[in-house]
Amino acid sequence: MLLAPVVWVLTAVIVYFFAAKTWWFPPPINQHGMEYDAQFWRTLVVTGIIFVVAQFALGWVIVRFRNDGGRARHSHGNNKLETLWTSATAILFLGLVVMGTKIWAGVHFDEAPPDAIPIEVLVKQFAWNFRYAGPDGKFGHTELKFINDAAGNPFGIDEKDPAGKDDIVSATLKVPIGKPIKLVMHSLDVIHNFFVRELRMKQDIVPGMEIPLHFEADQIGTYEVPCSELCGLGHYKMRTSMQVMSQADFDQWKQQQAQK
C-alpha cells in the first residue's frame, strides 16, 4: 500500500529534475546541435508520458485492487486491447527512429563538403594531436618510426618530404567559425573517442582504421574534448579542447605556427 505513494513520489522527483533542467546539456553551437535537441525533446515527451502513465497506473492498481476480501475478477486477457497497445507502441517507437534519421544522415551519410578544412587527428594513450596542412595545402608523409614526442614530431612526419615542412601540429583543436571542418582520425594504440558536448557529436577512433568526421561550429569559444572510450589508466585525464575562432584569428594563429 505504501508502495503506491512511494512510486508516485519517485516518479514526480525524477520528472521534476528533467523539467527543471538542473543538470543539462550545454547550449548547442551549430544547426546539427539544434536539430539534435529537438529530437531529444520529442523523445523525452513521448517517453515521459509513457513513464508517468505507467508508473501512475502501477500505483493506482496497487491502491485500487488491494485485497479487501471477496474474489478477483476472472479474466484471461483481452485480444483487442493487446492488438491496440502493440500497434500503438510499435508506431511510436519506430516513428521516433524515422524522425531521427535525418540527424544521423547529416553526420554519417553525407560527405564533407569539398571545401571543408581537413585536419588530421592522431591519438594515443593519453594525448591528442592535431595536424593542419601548411600554406602548400598538402600533408607531409608520415611513418611510425619517425614519431618522436620529445623532438616535437608526434605525427612522425618524414623530414625528407618537402610537403611536411610547413605542416602545423597542435595539441589542441583550433577551427574557424562557420567553416566546414573535416577531421581524419587515427589512433596509434587503443580505441579512443572524440566527443564535443556542444557539437552533440561523438566518434570512436579505432586503430587500423581511418575515421572521418565532419562538422561546422558557429559560435566562438573554447569547448572541452573529453576522451569517451575507455583507453587505460589515464582515460579520466585524456582531454583536450576545441577552440572556435574568428577567421582572422584562425589565419593569424596558422601564420604564427608556420613561422615556428
Added chain:
Amino acid sequence: MSSPSDHAAHAPHGFIRRYIFSLDHKVIGIQYYCLGLFSVFLGMSLSLLMRFHMVNPHAQVHWFEKLWPTAAAGGVMTPELYLSLMTMHGTIMVFFVLTTVPQSGFGNYFLPIQIGAEDMAFPVLNMMSFWTTFLSLCVMVAAFFVQGGAPLSGWTSYPPLSGAGPLTGPGEGLGQTLWIVSIAIFCGASLMGAINFIATTVDLRCKGLSLMRMPLTCWTWLVTAILGLLGFAVLLSAGVLLLLDRLAGTSFFLPAGLMVNDQILNHKGGSPLLWQHLFWFFGHPEVYIAILPGMGVTSQLLSTFSRKPIFGYKAMVYAILSIGFLGFLVWGHHMFMSGMNPYSAMAFATLTMCIGVPSAIKTFNWIGTLWGGKIHFDTAMMFALGFVSLFVTGGISGIFLGQPALDLYFHDTYFVVGHFHMIMGVAAIFGMFAGTFYWFPKMTGRMMNEKLGKLHFYLTFIGVYCIFAPMHYLGIAGNPRRYSQFTENEFLGPLLPIHNFMTYAAYVTAAAQLIFLFNLIWSLKKGPKASINPWNSTTLEWTVPSPPPHDNFGGVHPVINHGPYEYSVPGSSKDFIMQNDPAEVPSEG
C-alpha cells in the same frame, strides 16, 4: 551417464555425494544460489570502493594499502586500481550473479519440479556445469592476486586494450589472461547448462503438460537456455581468438601499425571491430539471459498474489519468444559510435525499436493482470511490483539510446550506465529477491521474516532509484563513464554533488542488503515452518512437501489438467485450481 530414474527413489548417503558432488538438481540449484550470493556481495563491495574513489580520489585509507600494496601505495587508490575494480565488478555481476542465479539457481531447482520431472535430463552434466562455473569463479578472483592485478579493460574487454599485452597498462598482463580463461571456462559451463535445460524442458514434461500449459517461468528458462546455447558458443570462440592474439602472436583483433607506449608492434590484418561484433552478438542476448527469468518470476507472482490469471498468457509467450529471437538481431546498437558502417546502424536501430514492443506488451499485461485483482502484499509480491516499476524506468531510457541520432551524445555517458543498471542490474536482481521470498519456504521448509523483508524492500527500492536515476542527469550533462575521477574536466566539477549523493545512497542501499542476508540466515534456522502451499499457488512445486523429497514427487507421476494460472475461477470452491487438480472445471490454455 545416469538417467533420472536411476537415482530417483533413493538419495545418496554420505555428505560428499549428497551436498558437494550432488547429482540432485535441487542441491545444485542451491549451490548456484550460494555461488551467486557470494558473488553479489563481492561485486557490491567492489562498487562501494569505486564510488568511494570517485568522490574521494586522493583520500588515504590505511587498509587499502594492506589490500593492494602497489595499486594503493600510501593508501591512495590509483586510477588503474579503480579500473580493475570496475572490470571485476561488471564481470562478476554479469556472469556470476545475473547469469547464474535466475537461470542456474532457481531454474535448476524449479524447472524439473514445475514440469513434473524427477530431475534434470542429464544429472551428471548438471553437476559438472556447476563445478565448472565454480572453477571459473576461482580463476576470475585469482586475477586480483597476480602481478599487475586484475585487468582494466572493462567487462567488454575491447582490444587492442585487452589484446596488446601489458604495454597497454597494469592488469593487462597475466590478469587479463586469467580473465579470458575464466570467461572461456564459464562459457563451457553455461553451454552444458543450456543443453540440459533445453533437453529437460523438451523431453521430461509430465503427462498433460503441453507447452502452452507451462508456467511462464518455464518458458523464460527455456528461452534463456536457447539464448545461452547460441550466445556463449560465440563468446567462447571470441575468447579463444583473443587469447591467441595475446599468447600466440596471432592478429585476429589487432591491426597493423600499432604503436603502444612508444613500441611498434608486429601485428597485421586484425580488426578491433570484429571483437565488438562477436562480443555483442553474445553480449546483447546476455541482457535477456539476465532479465527473462526475472520476467517469468514476476509474471508468476503478479498472477498468484493478485489472485488472477495472467493477462494474455499467449501474448506473454509470444513476447518471450520474440524477445529471444530479436535479441540476436540488435547487437549493433552497442556499436553506433564504433566506426562500423553507418547504414547498418539504421537497421540495428529499427530492430532495436521492434524489441521494445514485446517488452511493452509484457508491461501492459502485468498491469492488466493486477487490474481487477485482489492484491496480497507479501514481500515476494512487493519485489515483483518493484520489478515492474524498475523495468519501465530502465526500459524507457532505451528509447533514447536505441536511436543512433541520440546516441551521438549519450554513448558512453552515465546515461548508459543508468539505463543498464536499472534494467539489467536492479530489475533482474529484484526478480531474484522476488524468487527468493516466494520459493524460500519450498526450498528450506521455513518462511522468511515479512517485517524484515518489507524493511529491506523499501530501503532497496528507494535506494536503487537514488543511485541510478541521477545517472541520467549526469549523462545529459555529458559525464563520460569509466572515469576514475572527475577532477580534470571543468564541466564535471558542477556534477560532483550528484556523485556525492549517489555515493551516500549506495552506502545506505548496500547496508540494507545486510538485512536481507540476516533474514536469509535467521529464517533458515528460526523461521516459522512452511506448509506445502503457503501462497495458495497453482504450479506443481506447491503440491510436494517443503522441502521436496529427493525424487520430488515421492514416486508419483503427476498429471496436468489445467493451465498454470487458474485463480478465482467462477464456480470453483477455492480461489485457485492446482495444475494437477483432477476436478472438472472449465479452464483454458
